[in-house]
Amino acid sequence: MAICVTGGAGYIGAHVVRLLARAGHEVVVVDDLSYGDAGRVGAAELVQLELADTAELPRLQAALDGCEAVVHIAARKQVGESVERPAWYYQQNIGGMANLLLAMQAQGVDQLVFSSSAAVYGQPSVDRVEEDIAPQPINPYGESKLVGEWMVRDAARAWGLRGVNLRYFNVAGAGWEDLGDPAVLNLIPMVLQRLFEGRRPAVFGDDYPTEDGTCLRDYVHVADVASAHIAALDYLARAERPFDAFNIGTGRSHSVRQVIETIGRVTGLDVAPEILARRPGDPAVLVGDVSRIEQVFGWKAEHGLDSIVESSWRAWQAGPKRIEL
Ligand code: WQD
DSSP states (O other): OEEEEETTTSHHHHHHHHHHHHTTOEEEEEEOOSSOOGGGSTTSEEEEOOTTOGGGHHHHHHHTTTEEEEEEOOOOOOHHHHHHSHHHHIIIIIHHHHHHHHHHHHHTOOEEEEEEEGGGGOSOSSSSBOTTSOOOOOSHHHHHHHHHHHHHHHHHHHHOOEEEEEEEOEEESOSSGGGOOOOOOSHHHHHHHHHHTTOOOEEEOSOSSSTTSSOEEOEEEHHHHHHHHHHHHHHHTSSOOOOSEEEESOSOOEEHHHHHHHHHHHHOOOOOOEEEOOOTTOOSEEOBOOHHHHHHHOOOOOOOHHHHHHHHHHHHHHSTTOOOO
16 A cells, blocks of 8 residues: 655655655645645655645646555745745645545545644743643744644544644754755754855844743754654554644754754854844744654654754755855
């Protein structure tokens, strides 16, 4: 039986697809290729369609024929854009999930690993956030992920879906040189982009109530994130599944300054930053408590910040914006 990966041509999805293929699974990728790249899916079958388009339901259902499980990663994921275009985010992320669940039920596919996000937590006032804290997303992106989790829960009640929600923290790095993050939306790619342009890295605020004044995050290597999906699929096969949400992080925190310093050490470049104003909506601290996933899945992130930055740098240098040293 095959495994369907929606968003399998994207940054995280392509890592999951490659890991599944290497473990001997047949993989079907469903992706609209709006950001994804067909060249990233390897030998997997690629079905190009827009999940949120209800007219595509028959093709989606056909794509699921012969699949035993779905890993649902396809989504719009830009926080700022979600604030500007909330209805479109709901249509895309919630509409896409609705169509996927309809197709899965119709096809009798009853296992789902859903890519949720630490964005469901909003701005928690704890140092390490546990899964059972009441979620309070602060933007439509996070809200759409939380609603997606509710849809998984409701389908479980209604027709016996076996689902698990993986709440990713700050995913970064590259498991393979050709699978680096092609978008420049997060800290490490944004720093490398500015260095490529001959500019200084930007720090969005150094007056937060943290040791060095910059925000703390839980950076998790995309290769570890991919392996968590394999562990989640194993979990779904078990008879007892006491939990439906899991943090995917390291439980360790790094400040923006520490990340930029690591980039300086790894690249040998001058990374003296420029301090800019705070970016609206950034929580000072967002770090995951990862005890649940360690205990229940037996999964633990293997990579630390050095490995994340080193792999990001190798992938960046293998791409079109190589920085001459
Ligand atoms: C990290 C820290 C910035 C760039 C976002 C989404 C989240 C999830 C992951 C999608 C922050 C600071 C950044 C720069 C900086 N999204 N920064 N200079 O905001 O923690 O999480 O991506 O799935 O839902 O909100 O990640 O990488 O944008 O920022 O100082 O040039 O780096 O202010 O403190 P974030 P990020």
